[in-house]
Amino acid sequence: MSGNSSSMLLVGVGTAGTRIARGVSRAFGEGLRYLAIDTDASSGQDEENFLLLGGNRLSGRGAGGDVVAARLAAEDSIGAVDEHLEGVRLAVVVTALGGGTGGGATLEVLKRLSDLGIQSIVFATTPFAFEGEDRLRNARGVMSMIEESAGATFFLPLDKLVGGEDNMAEAMRRAVDTLAGGVTLFWRLVEKPGYIRLDADRIRHLVSGAGRGRFAFVTVQGPDRASVAVDRLVRSELLAVASAPVNAILCGVLAGEDLRLSELGRVADGVREAFGDQVPFEIGTVNDEQTYCGRLCVVAMLFESAANGGEANGARPGTRRTAPKGPLGVGHGSARRFHKTEPTIWHGEDLDLPTYLRRNINLDL
């Protein structure tokens, strides 16, 4: 564990997740707390920040794409996470869905965070189309469960993160780098604020029960960079994948000391106009001449209606599709009658969880 007092912790789950976490750590530099979690010992057993799950069960060889095996391995070892959570109030979990550990272990990590009252944001990639239907099904199977357990979730289809002309290895590498870059920007917004501050507590409040969100970022330089940045964000495929209306927007602007007030206004107005000018809007800045000299980075996080009701997602006031919060936190008690039995998994879905929750069915209570 890094020896600093930040209340934010970056958690990478699974092989891709640990790579992303390391990438963010390298890019951010000193002061970022992160924890890498995997069932595969080769992901970094010798590192201080690495936690091996299910060493006895899987012998450090990974879950072999088996969500259930990964979940059981995580259950075995989840208590060891606690020593990394001292003082943490917001955890950002990065992972890749479709394989075993990303899906299976992430659920257990989120449950543990929830049990300890730690708010969580999940950034999870979903497989490339070329990876096949099995991996897509695996990913879809756990997405709703992750949504139930996390404060906010950002599912990022790999096909939309990178271009289609890369070869497979290059596409994977670029996807990891791209997501790491995005999370780094988010981290800087919180940990190295500029004149307009976005602190961890404001974000905690914003993401609490925010449900599924959309996330994208752009980097632009040259004349009229603010307008170009907004235009590229608006056209970003990552923000266009709408499953529900936006009910809150978080925007970050990262630049050098040359950031002009008019640019900030142009970004804020453009993003609000494009994605919702009647919803809560938070903006923060980073002014770092060394890192962003001449460049303008804009990060947009669009939160969709979920647990907090409203008109979104077809939900009317008084309806509920998410689980009521029990004493153990969201997502923990949904399989309370079965939680000590062998899980029933079908197409990657945990059938012990109520069907109406997994299908996002609104209940007109």
Place this chain on the structure above:
Amino acid sequence: MSKIHAALEIGTSRTLLAVGETQSGGRMKIISHAEIPSSGVRKSQIIDISQATQSIRSVLREIESKRDQSGANVEINTALLVVSGQHIHVAHSEGNAVVEGGKVNEAEMMEAARRSREMPLPKGRELLDIIDQDYQIDSLGGISSPKGMSGRMLKLNTLQIHASSDRIQDARTAAENARLEISEPVFAATCTADAVLEEHERRNGALVLDLGGGSTGYAAYCDGILATAGVVGVGGDHVTNDIAYAFQTTNAQAEQLKTDEASACIGQYTTENSRVRLTGSSALMESRAISRRALDTVVNARLKEIFTMIRETLEENDLIHRLHAGVVIAGGGAGMRDIEALAEQELGLGVRRGRPLHVDGLEDVPDPWSYATISGALLYSQRTGDDAGFLNSILGRFFK
């Protein structure tokens, strides 16, 4: 002395012990049965042996305290064990024999049968049953009686039904602790089929669904043979749990809502604002009411999912269009309101509830479909016991 048979079902919802007797005409009659709500069982598997033992002791005591028509008490020492749960797997196996004289004879049929039974089981598995499907001579398949037919190689296709040795041993241990010996474990879904299907339905193609508390068993028949079978680890208990979770009720309340109020189809008995009052031990609980439509929505989602799983399994086995006699639903879950309509809608087949057809003694039972599996187990005992004659030696009757 008439033949006595006993079967034990340690289900997720209830523990049931039934005693049957072969009547003079050869029909099976259930002369006594006892049941209590199960403890220590989840998803059809024992999770607390001492609680399961208590349940078995209770039903055994009740059976032995009853008197039959002749005024005798029935003492049960041994019973068949009905097994269900997602640890049960079904696999194809086969046995080959060379046809020496150009025409198949009985010895070669027996050799094929012997070899099909030599297929090794995975470690930690116990065989519940091997069911013969059909014969194949060279490339000609679908043969039910190959004797006298010409060819060079005879193959017998079979289905191996096997289960976790540990899970069966847990049930044996619980029964033995209650001083009841288990003679043989038998697969619940095929027992159910034995009880509820007519022969012509097996020939024309039929699916039997055993909707239990902790799991749902299925057995599909085509051309008179078992085409596929299995268990999905989801049952009525999941419906109860979903209700309890959605409406924050106790399990008892959820069970009552499921049994007395819910419909498998949304909107069948509801007006837009129809509500159901909860029953409970406190005034606070009784003051709550929930939306009937929301209740039906929760139940419908779960049952629909179960039927979807079954339909996908049938499609994978290319059976869905061969089940001309439709679907027979049995087990405790078959009692749910409108479940036949939902099953028809989701499976695209005709559906009926399955009451035991070949067993007497259940005339006064309000939910005979929930006795289908135990009835089938008694029929199995009768069939194998009559052949082997062994049950007479271990089951007895005495006068007090």
